[in-house]
Amino acid sequence: MSEPAxxxxxxxxxxxxLGVFCYREGRGTLAHHWRLATHREQTSDEVLISLKALxxxxxxxxxSLSDAIxxxxxxxxxxxxxxxxxxxxxxxxxxxxxxxxTGMPVRYENPRxxxxxxxxxxxxxxxxxxxxxxxxDFGTATTxxxxxxxxxxxxxxxxxxxxxxxxxxxxxxxxLHRIEIARPRSVIGRTTTQSLQS
Numbered sequence: 001m002s003e004p005a006x007x008x009x010x011x012x013x014x015x016x017x018l019g020v021f022c023y024r025e026g027r028g029t030l031a032h033h034w035r036l037a038t039h040r041e042q043t044s045d046e047v048l049i050s051l052k053a054l055x056x057x058x059x060x061x062x063x064s065l066s067d068a069i070x071x072x073x074x075x076x077x078x079x080x081x082x083x084x085x086x087x088x089x090x091x092x093x094x095x096x097x098x099x100x101x102t103g104m105p106v107r108y109e110n111p112r113x114x115x116x117x118x119x120x121x122x123x124x125x126x127x128x129x130x131x132x133x134x135x136x137d138f139g140t141a142t143t144x145x146x147x148x149x150x151x152x153x154x155x156x157x158x159x160x161x162x163x164x165x166x167x168x169x170x171x172x173x174x175x176l177h178r179i180e181i182a183r184p185r186s187v188i189g190r191t192t193t194q195s196l197q198s
Contacts, residue, residue: 004066005031007051009081009093010117011072013140014038014163018051020060032058040076044083051088068093071116096120106153114153118145122153140164166196 008019016036021028034054055062068085070093072078085093096116122145125135135145145156179196189195
């Protein structure tokens with residue numbers, strides 16, 4: 001039997017990010033990671049098929065998965081992924097949400113308002129880098145989350161993500177057109193496309 005592995009799932013508004021952490025001697029290492037588009041109408045069977053296919057493509061034995069943890073900011077998808085995990089592992093995953101003990105005190109005025117994704121990012125940043133630290137996530141929303149030197153979640157800032165901001169720009173201007181988001185040759189754009197990319 002191979003070493004036990006943890007499936008970590010972060011369900012975002014645009015993407016579902018997956019990681020498999022393999023454990024040896026109490027230490028976890030990221031062995032595989034994938035990104036799927038978020039589909040709100042997806043069934044647990046479709047999720048299960050996707051998980052098995054991704055593991056097959058990575059030549060990773062799906063039977064090595066022993067546990068799962070799920071973080072979600074898309075409430076309708078949480079029970080779908082919980083069912084898929086239960087079918088795959090024979091038990092429900094650990095769900096990151098209100099009341100879960102992360103080891104990080106949350107100093108938000110109303111801790112129930114903080115998205116699971118923000119807490120997960122803050123805990124990961126503190127674990128990897130110590131504190132004080134700011135965790136930045138460029139997703140559907142761009143978030144900045146601050147952690148104190150003592151490892152306390154302090155709060156942060158939320159801005160429109162790059163794609164959301166670009167869509168707003170294109171839908172409210174007559175002369176600007178959709179472009180590919182790519183690194184421009186220079187920060188100072190010399191064409192409209194380069195200027196938008198900058």
